[in-house]
Amino acid sequence: MLIPRIIPCLDVRDGRVVKGIQFQQLRDAGDPAELAARYESDGADELVVLDVSATLENRIALLETVQKVRAQLSIPLTVGGGVKTLADAQALLNAGADKVSINSAAVRQPELVTQMSQQFGAQCTVVAIDAVYSSDESDWIVVTRSGSQKENLKAIPWAQTVDRLGAGEILLTSFDRDGTRSGYDLELVAAVAKNVSIPVIASGGANLPIHLQEALEAGAHAVLAASIFHDQQISIGQLKQQLAKLGVAVR
Amino acid sequence: MNNSDKTVFIVDTGVANVASVQAAFARLNWETQLTQSAATISEAAFVVLPGVGSFSAGISRLHELGIVEPLKRRINDRQSTLAICLGMQLLCRSSDEAPETDGLGIFETTAIRFPSDLLVPQLGWNTVKPSSDTLFQPGVAYFANSYCVPAAPPGWETATTHYGIDFVSASWSGPVLACQFHPELSSHWGQQLLTIWLNKMQTLSPTETSASC
Numbered sequence: 001m002l003i004p005r006i007i008p009c010l011d012v013r014d015g016r017v018v019k020g021i022q023f024q025q026l027r028d029a030g031d032p033a034e035l036a037a038r039y040e041s042d043g044a045d046e047l048v049v050l051d052v053s054a055t056l057e058n059r060i061a062l063l064e065t066v067q068k069v070r071a072q073l074s075i076p077l078t079v080g081g082g083v084k085t086l087a088d089a090q091a092l093l094n095a096g097a098d099k100v101s102i103n104s105a106a107v108r109q110p111e112l113v114t115q116m117s118q119q120f121g122a123q124c125t126v127v128a129i130d131a132v133y134s135s136d137e138s139d140w141i142v143v144t145r146s147g148s149q150k151e152n153l154k155a156i157p158w159a160q161t162v163d164r165l166g167a168g169e170i171l172l173t174s175f176d177r178d179g180t181r182s183g184y185d186l187e188l189v190a191a192v193a194k195n196v197s198i199p200v201i202a203s204g205g206a207n208l209p210i211h212l213q214e215a216l217e218a219g220a221h222a223v224l225a226a227s228i229f230h231d232q233q234i235s236i237g238q239l240k241q242q243l244a245k246l247g248v249a250v251r
Numbered sequence: 252m253n254n255s256d257k258t259v260f261i262v263d264t265g266v267a268n269v270a271s272v273q274a275a276f277a278r279l280n281w282e283t284q285l286t287q288s289a290a291t292i293s294e295a296a297f298v299v300l301p302g303v304g305s306f307s308a309g310i311s312r313l314h315e316l317g318i319v320e321p322l323k324r325r326i327n328d329r330q331s332t333l334a335i336c337l338g339m340q341l342l343c344r345s346s347d348e349a350p351e352t353d354g355l356g357i358f359e360t361t362a363i364r365f366p367s368d369l370l371v372p373q374l375g376w377n378t379v380k381p382s383s384d385t386l387f388q389p390g391v392a393y394f395a396n397s398y399c400v401p402a403a404p405p406g407w408e409t410a411t412t413h414y415g416i417d418f419v420s421a422s423w424s425g426p427v428l429a430c431q432f433h434p435e436l437s438s439h440w441g442q443q444l445l446t447i448w449l450n451k452m453q454t455l456s457p458t459e460t461s462a463s464c
Contacts, residue, residue, distance in 0.1 A: 001414065002375040003391065040438065045376055070274050076393055076436045077271075096270040098436060120268070121304055123372050123395035168372060199374055221375065251376050251391045 003249050005045035005222035006212070006236060007201060008229045010035060011052045012081075015065055018052065019227050021179035023147040026052070029230040033068040039229065040075055042236035045251055047073060048171070048201075048224060050101070050128075051081025052146055063095040070096025078126055078171075084109075089116055093124070101126040101171055104144040107151055107158075110165055117166030122198075127162040128171040131155035131188055140188055147175050156191050163196040170200045171224070177205025179227055184215040193219025209234075209242035216248060258282040259449075260295040262322075264312045269301050272335070275435035275445060292321040297449065302336030302433075306362070306398070307349035309341050319355065326357050329425035333448055339422070339429035340398055348398050358404040358422070364397060369415040372397040379420045379432065381410040386423070386455075387447055390440035392432035394420075399431055426452040 010017045010032050017035055018026040029035075036047055049069060051062060066079050079092045080101030089100040100120070106113050106127050116125040130147055131140040140155035159170055172192055174185035184202045193200045199221035206212060206225035215223050228234055234242075240250040259276050261269050263285035273283045292298055300322065302309075313319045326332050326342070340346055343354045346362035354362075365371045373394050380389045386408070399418035403409040412420035412431070420431045428448050434441035 002373065002377055005375055070270060071277065074275055074278065074436065074442055075438050076395075076433075093268045094270060096274060098268065098271055119304075121395075122397075123374055124268070169374060197370065199370060221370070 002221070003045075003251050004216050004220075005201075006043070006240065006243075006250070007046045007048055007222055007224040008035075008039045008044050008236065009048040009050065009203065009224050009226040010069075011050050011226060012062065012065055013051070013053045015062055017230065019179065019230055022175060023052070023178060032065050033072050035230070036069045037072040039236060040073055043240055043251065044075060044236050046076045046078065046222070048078045048080070048101070049097075050079075053081075063091060066092060066095040066097055080126070080128055080171075084112075086112070086115055086119055089120065093120065099124050099126050099169070101128045103128040103130065104149075106162060107142065107144050107153065110161065113162055113165040113167050117168065122166055122168035125167050126169045126171055127167040128173065129155055129159060129162070129192075130173045130175050131185075132175040133185070133188075140191070143175055147178075155188070156195055159192045159196050159200075163198050167198060169198055170196060172200050172202060172220075173224075174204035178203075180205055181207035181227060183207065183211040184218075184220075184223070186214055186218045189215050189220050190218040193221075207233075209239055209246060212239070213243060213246045213248050256296065258284060258295075259297040259299055260284055260286045260291055261299045261301060262292065262313075262318065263287050264301070264309065264316075271433070272299060272301055272435045275442065278442065279446060279449065281449065287316050287318070289316075289318050289321045292318050293325060297331045298322075298325065298333070300332065300334040300338035300341065302338055304337070305348060306337065306340060306346040306354070307352045309337055310349075310352050310354060313341070313355075323355050323357065326355070326427050329427055331426040331448070331453060332428070333434075333445075334427075334429040335435070336396060336431060336433060339400060339431050342429055343400060346398055358400065358407075360400060360402050360404060362398045363401050365399065366415050373414045377412050377414060377420075377432075379410045379412050381421070382408060386451070387444055388440075390437070390444075392420070392430075392434070392437040392441060394432045396431055400429075423452070425455055428452060 078099040079097035202215040202220035203224040410421040
């Protein structure tokens, strides 16, 4: 059976890896191609590259960064950031992405999810959902444009919609937990995973091996983390050893 | 045609994403070229048939390009060929994905869809167990597939993988290798398998690799 994936994420701005807290206060965390190579040799199962400034600055993820990372990388590469059209997605695939992630554009034009799925296949079509908990509504709400815009859209029904539209995978980030190292939002992960028929990648809040184990237990098929790897708090190899001790199958 | 010793020709179906395949061969210091030419496919030392979306679109494209017969001939003649993911399914007689469409018919079997109680597509890392480890060791490979080849073609060596059901994750005869997984995305183990295909498999005859049948 499938082995859960451990996925480091490179948030890229202007060709450099950055990391912030709740998508703000970005600080430099290194060169994308160097980090990609290190993470693969440490045992990463996949790599996600997100151009965090792409949508705001109205441009698609730096193709050059994708090419450099691809040249190094013999594991799957998911790229997102500012994709608005099939042509944008095609350009990222040509540059070396294996999967393309869309976020704001899926909310603006849901038909893009279906078009990508038909053109490139569901396995290539990732929808990223950034969710924030609203105590007013007692529910998770979708935010877009790097968290700066609250949508009139609840996260769980939206996840079901993108599943129906043809997405092959959901990259689910808790905006509340992003960069806080307080653990994944397990209730959010469980609620989404239970309501869709496609794999869910949990993101936002990873700090300790137990957090990853909890997210997988809650129903995630893959777990994404950034800060803990960038800061060399733990290597992916060490993390996998600890997960194995917690009873998680690792590659 | 540049058909130097260290060039791999990748069948250019126009829809398959081949950047990862090209990058994998580049890391092994091999050149790659895309081709739609029947002559190249007949004569090239190394040809890759990549995944191409859906079964019917893939076969139609090969027909449009007039390369169905050259591909069948080179595989039947056991010239070095690597079929990846959907490329492997195209070798079948047919597929449940498009019951009316004839495949290349190298494998006398029909590709089937994974059972409906599983998450489909299978998306992630799974264990590959060769029937004998004379050619390559068991390993963990990256899969992205909704359909699979259920039974070993007679006379071909196989490796199997379990995802709800046991299916054929690789099959080879002489220097022809078909993989349901993506060797180009299967890290160190996948790179090793590509090296084996480029080097060691060239010296094998079909009878040697099908000794267990």
